[in-house]
Amino acid sequence: MAARPAARRDGARVQRTRLSHRMSAWVRHHRLSAADSLRRVLERPAASLLTWLVVGIALALPVTLALSLDNLRALGGRVDTQAQLSVFLNPAVDTAEGKALAAELGARPAIAGATFRSREDALAEFRARAGFSDVLGGLEDNPLPHLLLLVPREPARSAALAEELSALVAVDEVVLDLAWLERLQRLTALGRRLVLVAALLLAAGVLLVLGNTIRLAVEGRREEIEVTRLVGASDAFVRRPFLYSGLWYGIGGGAVAAILVAGMFAALRRPVAQLAAAYGADWRLAGLGLVDAFGLVLAGGALGLIAAWLAVGRHLRLDPGG
Amino acid sequence: MISFERVSKRYEGGHDALRDVSFEIGADELVFLTGHSGAGKTTLLRLVMLLEQPTRGRVLVAGRDLSRITRRAIPAHRREVGVVFQNHRLLFDRSVFDNVALPLYIAGYDHREIGKRVRAALDKVGLLRQERAMPVTLSGGEQQRVGIARAVVGRPPVLLADEPTGNLDPALSAEIMTLFEDFSRVGVTVLIASHDLALISRLRHRIITLREGRLVGAPA
Ligand SMILES: Nc1ncnc2c1ncn2[C@@H]1O[C@H](COP(=O)(O)OP(=O)(O)OP(=O)(O)O)[C@@H](O)[C@H]1O
Ligand SMILES: [Mg+2]
Numbered sequence: 001m002a003a004r005p006a007a008r009r010d011g012a013r014v015q016r017t018r019l020s021h022r023m024s025a026w027v028r029h030h031r032l033s034a035a036d037s038l039r040r041v042l043e044r045p046a047a048s049l050l051t052w053l054v055v056g057i058a059l060a061l062p063v064t065l066a067l068s069l070d071n072l073r074a075l076g077g078r079v080d081t082q083a084q085l086s087v088f089l090n091p092a093v094d095t096a097e098g099k100a101l102a103a104e105l106g107a108r109p110a111i112a113g114a115t116f117r118s119r120e121d122a123l124a125e126f127r128a129r130a131g132f133s134d135v136l137g138g139l140e141d142n143p144l145p146h147l148l149l150l151v152p153r154e155p156a157r158s159a160a161l162a163e164e165l166s167a168l169v170a171v172d173e174v175v176l177d178l179a180w181l182e183r184l185q186r187l188t189a190l191g192r193r194l195v196l197v198a199a200l201l202l203a204a205g206v207l208l209v210l211g212n213t214i215r216l217a218v219e220g221r222r223e224e225i226e227v228t229r230l231v232g233a234s235d236a237f238v239r240r241p242f243l244y245s246g247l248w249y250g251i252g253g254g255a256v257a258a259i260l261v262a263g264m265f266a267a268l269r270r271p272v273a274q275l276a277a278a279y280g281a282d283w284r285l286a287g288l289g290l291v292d293a294f295g296l297v298l299a300g301g302a303l304g305l306i307a308a309w310l311a312v313g314r315h316l317r318l319d320p321g322g
Numbered sequence: 323m324i325s326f327e328r329v330s331k332r333y334e335g336g337h338d339a340l341r342d343v344s345f346e347i348g349a350d351e352l353v354f355l356t357g358h359s360g361a362g363k364t365t366l367l368r369l370v371m372l373l374e375q376p377t378r379g380r381v382l383v384a385g386r387d388l389s390r391i392t393r394r395a396i397p398a399h400r401r402e403v404g405v406v407f408q409n410h411r412l413l414f415d416r417s418v419f420d421n422v423a424l425p426l427y428i429a430g431y432d433h434r435e436i437g438k439r440v441r442a443a444l445d446k447v448g449l450l451r452q453e454r455a456m457p458v459t460l461s462g463g464e465q466q467r468v469g470i471a472r473a474v475v476g477r478p479p480v481l482l483a484d485e486p487t488g489n490l491d492p493a494l495s496a497e498i499m500t501l502f503e504d505f506s507r508v509g510v511t512v513l514i515a516s517h518d519l520a521l522i523s524r525l526r527h528r529i530i531t532l533r534e535g536r537l538v539g540a541p542a
Contacts, residue, residue: 232399234397
């Protein structure tokens with residue numbers, strides 16, 4: 001009885017050393033495979049560079065599209081938040097009533113701000129603008145109505161708000177000139193879908209290109225694979241170096257894509273800033289962030305792994321016995 | 323150590339390579355497997371290394387029914403069975419040392435252990451000086467001995483050899499058979515397929531003979 005716990009402890013120790021032996025063997029093979037695959041990739045720099053470029057360009061394309069869309073959306077968003085409702089009042093409404101209405105509407109929770117613009121102010125503004133003074137000079141009466149400028153709290157609900165306001169007796173017309181904004185939003189939604197489709201297609205293309213590269217590598221090492229399986233290599237052992245090859249090709253491709261996109265946006269930054277300045281806007285092109293670049297490299301690596309897995313898996317299935 | 327229980331193997335084309343074969347080989351035995359060309363010798367060895375499954379009957383190695391071994395467990399089984407192939411099957415893009423080290427590398431031994439064991443195996447087959455050589459620079463007999471070193475380097479309990487002396491001269495053939503006898507003496511179960519009746523009948527070990535897939539001498 002006394003010997004038993006000791007025996008169990010010994011057993012546990014044997015188990016543990018066996019496990020740690022297997023762990024270190026596993027780590028060792030990963031290290032060797034990674035290094036060996038990298039060596040094979042770098043041994044043929046021209047072919048590898050070509051693969052990286054193909055993968056890089058294929059990945060850069062949808063990313064460029066997506067970034068452009070993001071920029072457009074940001075532009076739309078800025079206009080959006082400044083969306084205004086122009087509420088033209090009934091000519092029968094006088095200045096005091098108009099001011100009272102502005103105060104009342106301004107207090108509503110759905111409205112962030114309300115400004116009263118009297119018809120006199122509006123006329124004066126028109127007069128001040130070049131070209132209009134002549135036209136207006138001939139008029140005896142002021143043809144302009146009082147105007148309320150409203151800023152809705154939720155730009156998305158502007159249309160509903162406009163409808164609600166136009167039902168008021170004092171209101172003649174509500175103008176919500178957001179049609180172009182809506183169009184822009186529809187377009188960006190469509191654009192996003194297109195980017196998704198392009199990204200899927202190009203990812204499939206990357207898988208095919210990398211899968212074919214790995215398949216060729218597998219063919220080239222056919223005899224080696226067969227012999228290693230005959231002397232007891234597992235599928236995982238056979239697969240491992242090719243997974244690393246796929247990873248190196250994919251990571252390289254992702255890095256090329258990040259460099260391409262970052263370079264492209266860096267080159268566009270100044271011209272875009274100048275264009276925005278010409279329109280009096282302070283708007284800057286958003287490029288590829290560090291996190292995005294890292295994600296791109298990771299995505300490339302993931303595609304490489306998947307491609308290699310599929311290519312080697314196909315070989316192992318076709319040749320099950322070894 | 324190896325036992326066949328009424329094993330038949332029919333290939334996909336409908337050819338019966340083995341018919342109702344039963345025999346048993348003890349752990350410390352060295353047994354020769356002979357028979358005319360096409361008698362089924364290679365097929366029998368392929369069953370032991372799980373390159374094929376029998377159509378009928380059971381093959382047991384070290385008491386384990388091979389039909390129970392799952393696909394995932396086949397590599398572990400193959401590490402227990404060293405094989406010397408008729409055509410060596412060496413990898414010509416790496417040195418003698420790396421060829422012999424392959425099973426150890428697969429089994430996950432560390433660098434130092436691999437070095438020790440590979441040199442011991444190469445020493446055993448008399449090729450220690452050629453460890454850095456490339457296989458192409460070796461003679462046929464030397465290549466065959468590299469193949470033997472690779473088969474035994476993992477110290478498997480079972481050693482199979484398919485025509486290990488196929489194209490060697492008689493003196494070299496005898497030398498190689500002596501090597502196998504040495505392994506048998508240290509407890510390895512050895513099964514050698516060979517045509518070379520003159521040689522194997524001189525060696526006084528058990529001989530299993532196949533004729534058209536049947537064991538000769540067994541009840542029909
Ligand atoms: N993969 C296969 N598919 C179909 N038939 C096969 C296959 N392998 C072997 N055979 C047939 O099975 C029979 C036995 O073949 P096997 O290779 O076992 O003979 P062997 O005794 O090793 O001959 P040898 O001395 O010429 O090497 C032969 O008739 C061969 O044609
Ligand atoms: Mg044969």
